[in-house]
Amino acid sequence: EIKTPNRVSAMFSGTQEKCLACGNTVYPIEKVSVEGVGYHKACFKCMHGGCVISPSNYIAIEGRLYC
Numbered sequence: 001e002i003k004t005p006n007r008v009s010a011m012f013s014g015t016q017e018k019c020l021a022c023g024n025t026v027y028p029i030e031k032v033s034v035e036g037v038g039y040h041k042a043c044f045k046c047m048h049g050g051c052v053i054s055p056s057n058y059i060a061i062e063g064r065l066y067c
Contacts, residue, residue, distance in 0.1 A: 022040065045065065
C-alpha cells in the first residue's frame with residue numbers, strides 16, 4: 001500500500017537548505033527567511049547581545065545580524 005505524505009511529514013522532509021548561522025538543516029516549520037537566506041528561528045538573533053530578532057526589525061552588517 002502506498003501512502004501519500006500528510007502536511008506535517010511534508011514539512012520535515014525533502015529540504016537540503018542549511019541555516020546560515022549554524023549550518024544545520026532548516027525545515028520549513030522552523031525557518032526564518034530574509035533576503036533569500038534561511039535561518040532557524042532560534043539562530044536568527046543579534047550578534048551583539050544574543051537577543052532573538054524578527055525579520056522586520058534587524059540590520060545586517062557584513063553578514064552579521066544586529067537588533
